[in-house]
Amino acid sequence: MRYFIETYGCQMNKAESAALELQLADRSWRLAADPADADLVLINTCSVRITAETRAWGRIAHYAALKRQRDFVLVVTGCMAERLKERMKAKAPGIDYVLGTFQKAAFGVLLDAAEAGIRLDVIEETPGFVFAPSHREAGSYSSFVPIMHGCNNFCTYCIVPYVRGREISRSPRAIMDEIASLSAAGVREVTLLGQNVNSYLWEGEGGPLDFAGLLRLVADGAANAGIGRVRFVSSHPKDLSPDTISAIADNETIARHVHLCVQHGSNRVLAAMNRKYTVEAYLELATAIRSRIPGITLSTDILIGFPGETEEDVEETLDLMRKVRFAYAFMYHYNPREGTPAATMPGRIPDTVKKERLARVIALQKTITRELMRDMLGSEVVVLVEGLSKRSSDEVFAKTDQDMMVVFPASSSRIGSFARVRLDSIRGNTFKAVEVL
Numbered sequence: 001m002r003y004f005i006e007t008y009g010c011q012m013n014k015a016e017s018a019a020l021e022l023q024l025a026d027r028s029w030r031l032a033a034d035p036a037d038a039d040l041v042l043i044n045t046c047s048v049r050i051t052a053e054t055r056a057w058g059r060i061a062h063y064a065a066l067k068r069q070r071d072f073v074l075v076v077t078g079c080m081a082e083r084l085k086e087r088m089k090a091k092a093p094g095i096d097y098v099l100g101t102f103q104k105a106a107f108g109v110l111l112d113a114a115e116a117g118i119r120l121d122v123i124e125e126t127p128g129f130v131f132a133p134s135h136r137e138a139g140s141y142s143s144f145v146p147i148m149h150g151c152n153n154f155c156t157y158c159i160v161p162y163v164r165g166r167e168i169s170r171s172p173r174a175i176m177d178e179i180a181s182l183s184a185a186g187v188r189e190v191t192l193l194g195q196n197v198n199s200y201l202w203e204g205e206g207g208p209l210d211f212a213g214l215l216r217l218v219a220d221g222a223a224n225a226g227i228g229r230v231r232f233v234s235s236h237p238k239d240l241s242p243d244t245i246s247a248i249a250d251n252e253t254i255a256r257h258v259h260l261c262v263q264h265g266s267n268r269v270l271a272a273m274n275r276k277y278t279v280e281a282y283l284e285l286a287t288a289i290r291s292r293i294p295g296i297t298l299s300t301d302i303l304i305g306f307p308g309e310t311e312e313d314v315e316e317t318l319d320l321m322r323k324v325r326f327a328y329a330f331m332y333h334y335n336p337r338e339g340t341p342a343a344t345m346p347g348r349i350p351d352t353v354k355k356e357r358l359a360r361v362i363a364l365q366k367t368i369t370r371e372l373m374r375d376m377l378g379s380e381v382v383v384l385v386e387g388l389s390k391r392s393s394d395e396v397f398a399k400t401d402q403d404m405m406v407v408f409p410a411s412s413s414r415i416g417s418f419a420r421v422r423l424d425s426i427r428g429n430t431f432k433a434v435e436v437l
């Protein structure tokens, strides 16, 4: 039997789709080249913006129309499924199953039914949350390993806590087993994944274990299993502990890079966002990380145009960026998300103003990235070769410990291995390098 999956949204959704594909592969299902040939189509949805939901409705309508020509099983999962549940079926009767983020364990039940040629009217709710195993993508030497699910923070602009529920930490044993099996499949780099990995806390068998403890455990286990690099994402600044900084400093297997989401550089806006830290605390944390781990890079997310944001707030954000000097940043402007407190806050910023402010933030970040890259020229770094360069089959594409992109002359036989290179020049956001033997 054949399946087709469309995945929208964040890395968590991508990891979860990959896990569902693993279940399908275990049952000898094959990926259909065209959804028109699939026996089952699954749409993994995102709720982070209303536009993401509008797009998902468009895809559902498309498949519902296709079903009128040829029958197949249509499944909707992800955050939108969790938020709207069975209401989705009322609006789009072509949907056969709506699987919320807490119901993925039931996927096997609906596959049993599909294989038997029947449709179930109801799928029983499963208690608790089940972490599905990760799945190494073909040709990839990196893999995400989910370590927690949900979020307790309720940032006022974010829908995640409402659609993914409260934080649940995965057992260290399951995490380590998964890393061992990924390693056996050829993976050389793992990224521990969660909405806020710093608040990881395992209190079950063998616990308590916090994130710093987990990092040490994973770094030891990964090194023994032949995994050369461990990353983690995302980090909430209020929860990154001194012990976590020590764990990174003490273990060279852990990448010299932290994605530390700041979101804004104004204390007034940070408070309105319910971020629970100040600019001063963030700067102190960045300094502590850098003084303990020389050469580490920081990257971030910046959200511009939050309700009530003033010119002065934007200037403070630019000032923070100049002080921290992020290697890169994901920068976006605020869009209200129905169902979150910020959506009804006064002081909406007009689109033209948001875009103009964001353009200034992006321009500054480009300058900083370029300056940092220039400072690194001539240095020798270790990279993981991830594939062939898009521009030339005589070059390979790799990533440094600090999460910077590199290309250098080498054959495809180097893909999946580590190499030491010297950074020689810059092409866009990528270093050109030569291997140092």
Ligand code: SF4
Pocket (backbone or CB within 6 Å): 151, 152, 153, 154, 155, 158, 159, 160, 161, 195, 196, 236
């Ligand atoms: S920390 Fe804030 S932004 Fe991140 S998922 Fe939780 S509520 Fe959303």
